[in-house]
Amino acid sequence: MLGFNIAVPFFFVLSSWIVATIIGGPSGTSAYFTSLTGMTNYLAFVTVGFAFNTFIFSTAFGGAHAIRGEQEQGTAEPVFMTPSNKVAWLMGMMLGSQVFGIIGFTIVLSSGFLLFGYEPQAPPDLFTATVAITLSILAMAALGFVLAGICFFAKREEEISQVLWPTFTFFCGLAFPVQILPWWGQLIAYLIPLTYGVDATRRALILGLGFGDLLTVHELLMLLAQALVLMPVGLLIFYRLEREARKTGVLGTY
Amino acid sequence: MNPAKEWRTFKAVFLRNLKLFTSYSAWIVAILIWPIPLLAVNIYSYKALGTDASISSIVSREFGISNFAGMVIIGTIVYLLYNRLLWGAGISLQSERWMGTIEALFMTPANRMTVLFACGVSSLIEGSWWIGCIFILSWMIFGVEPSITSWVAIAAGILSTMVALISVGVFFASFFVLTRAADQMASALQAPIRFFSGVVFPISALPQLLQFISYILPVTYGIQAMRKAVLTGGDVASISYELALLYVFALGLTVAGYFTLKALEKQAKRKGTLYMY
16 A cells, blocks of 8 residues: 555656656746646646645545455455444544555655755645645545445455546646646536645645635635535445445455 | 366466456446546646647657657557556466465466466456557547558567566566565556656656666567557567567566466465465
């Protein structure tokens, strides 16, 4: 898990470095990119995007990964037959995997700083970045609950994650600004909390923008609203799927 | 070696894997969808830095490839095949462990290498549609116009790449079981291979020191051969160097895989830890 959390974002940043060098020369800068984002350093943009991704990966896929693990080890049925609160169990698993997220975030951001000369354009607003990351985790946890529930039936959690990860990377602007997506792509992007979360985090860490910036406040409010709406929906879907899995006897099958 | 017996083993494993594959709808859906966002991410990484025309002009000037999307698409196809084999053949023995069948498998008189090759070929069947799918996508969405002068070169390129990649899977199969961390290792290997083999850019764009790592990866030569054959009108003679190296890798990795498998079996019999995960 740690290897995936570090290797994937780290090498994506490395690839972006080469691409930036091919297009922008040794400096890796691009006037086109700056006109889209207001940021001068593409690598800083990508580094924050992929560092942020480590939290989301742990949140969104941590629950499904845990259930799949119980299924493969033959312990899913005993776990789900105990009188313990299953949501608490699931949240424990998801939060536990955040340890990997924190390590991954720190390593990717540090490597961006040390290897690629990642430099913020203004003093970073760490408080706003922390709020944005926390709200994103809460909003994406809803998806984590749904995926965990789906895992009871679909089983192959690794394949689901394998498809969703590049899908989020594409739509949510982890590797490039969402403005270059076609209109339908942007429509999908703004339905996913991750898009607001990563942009607010970037603006805070690279441009130093916080609660005084209207766009950042708008993005944080959108994240909060999505977290408030999606969390209960995610929980409800998880409960339903878990009940259905008990009824049909597929809890432990894999 | 009894060819009839090997064929029966090959067929049994091949059919078993296809049945397993079709038993999971999530797996089928993932195989169908996965290449699309991955390819799109690779291409849009360039689009963030300039217009299509300006990027194509730079890539053409620097690397002699007129269409940057085509360059990325070919890289992505070969990478996907490698990935499928890493998760198919490479993980096959570890999967037997997860399913509780590894001890039974090692008790049978079946040739272990035949089992691994069958896993590799069945993985290729699962992943082979990607080639067609991505070619159609690239033509419809990204307007890539291939510059093909020799279909024989393309067939030879695909076949040689597949042979080398099956050997990669065979090699990693035993290695993964010895480490008991197959999925983590396979996951962690994906990103470095994607970077060093030049999936998104030609390896000449890498700093010289990093290029040395690229040279020891068979995926690099598969991508180079296919880019030459599809995008710059290369014939068999022009890709013969890459093809030769792919077969050298295939032979070397198969031999290494054979000895690793032997070591695994010996260790498993001595310690009785084959089933442990």
